[in-house]
Amino acid sequence: MKKWELIEEFLIRFIKEEITKTGLKKGICGLSGGIDSAVVAVLAKKALGDNFKAFMLPSQHSSESSIKDAKELCKKFNINYEIISIAPLLEAYPIDDRVRLGNFSARMRMAVLYDKSAELKALVIGTSNKSELMLGYGTLFGDLASALNPIGDLYKTEIFEFAKYLGVPESIINKPPSADLWEGQSDEKELGYSYEEIDPVLEDFVDNRATKEELLKKYDPNLVEFILKKIYQNQFKRKLPIIAKLKSRTVGHDFLYERDIRL
Numbered sequence: 001m002k003k004w005e006l007i008e009e010f011l012i013r014f015i016k017e018e019i020t021k022t023g024l025k026k027g028i029c030g031l032s033g034g035i036d037s038a039v040v041a042v043l044a045k046k047a048l049g050d051n052f053k054a055f056m057l058p059s060q061h062s063s064e065s066s067i068k069d070a071k072e073l074c075k076k077f078n079i080n081y082e083i084i085s086i087a088p089l090l091e092a093y094p095i096d097d098r099v100r101l102g103n104f105s106a107r108m109r110m111a112v113l114y115d116k117s118a119e120l121k122a123l124v125i126g127t128s129n130k131s132e133l134m135l136g137y138g139t140l141f142g143d144l145a146s147a148l149n150p151i152g153d154l155y156k157t158e159i160f161e162f163a164k165y166l167g168v169p170e171s172i173i174n175k176p177p178s179a180d181l182w183e184g185q186s187d188e189k190e191l192g193y194s195y196e197e198i199d200p201v202l203e204d205f206v207d208n209r210a211t212k213e214e215l216l217k218k219y220d221p222n223l224v225e226f227i228l229k230k231i232y233q234n235q236f237k238r239k240l241p242i243i244a245k246l247k248s249r250t251v252g253h254d255f256l257y258e259r260d261i262r263l
């Protein structure tokens with residue numbers, strides 16, 4: 001079986017099983033018009049059928065093409081969707097700093113998604129890829145929040161390959177990666193490196209367990225230093241909040257049941 005066919009089959013089963021084992025049947029995700037959420041939406045639709053719904057959550061700072069591209073995806077794959085503007089939420093709490101505004105926007109979107117998850121009795125499906133998770137390129141309690149994440153072990157460059165296999169529209173595949181948090185915002189502009197440069201270093205360090213010394217011999221030293229600093233700086237985003245240990249069994253320390261534990 002071909003690589004992406006096998007991965008598709010596994011992730012469809014993963015989504016369905018992780019949702020149904022909780023006693024629920026439905027899943028939702030935010031659909032930005034970008035490639036990550038597009039891949040997740042296609043997988044979720046295949047896994048859950050009409051029990052999946054996508055939410056487009058634009059703000060006054062979003063590009064017009066984002067909604068257009070998201071609608072094109074939904075039309076192609078027959079995905080049910082709803083558009084809810086977060087503009088009034090941002091207007092109620094004005095912020096004049098771009099980074100803070102981006103973080104606040106991401107958290108407002110996730111607040112809406114979790115409210116919708118309660119209304120629909122559905123789980124929120126995450127859309128962060130492995131490159132973003134390792135670099136900490138995401139907002140804590142914003143786009144990093146979810147109940148399950150089918151693409152968190154796939155690097156960004158792999159997402160592009162997977163999207164092509166799944167038949168995601170070219171309009172989404174060909175656009176520069178962006179969280180669409182403000183006009184002209186670009187992942188690679190902010191990071192200072194392309195994902196084609198970043199991902200081989202990440203894969204060598206994370207999956208192949210290469211040492212820093214080995215990486216420095218193989219890649220641009222500035223890139224290596226940048227990536228390792230990001231990984232260690234943002235470890236807190238990949239963990240539960242640290243709880244001060246006072247009892248014999250403490251959440252996150254030695255009370256470590258799987259989330260689907262049964263009595």
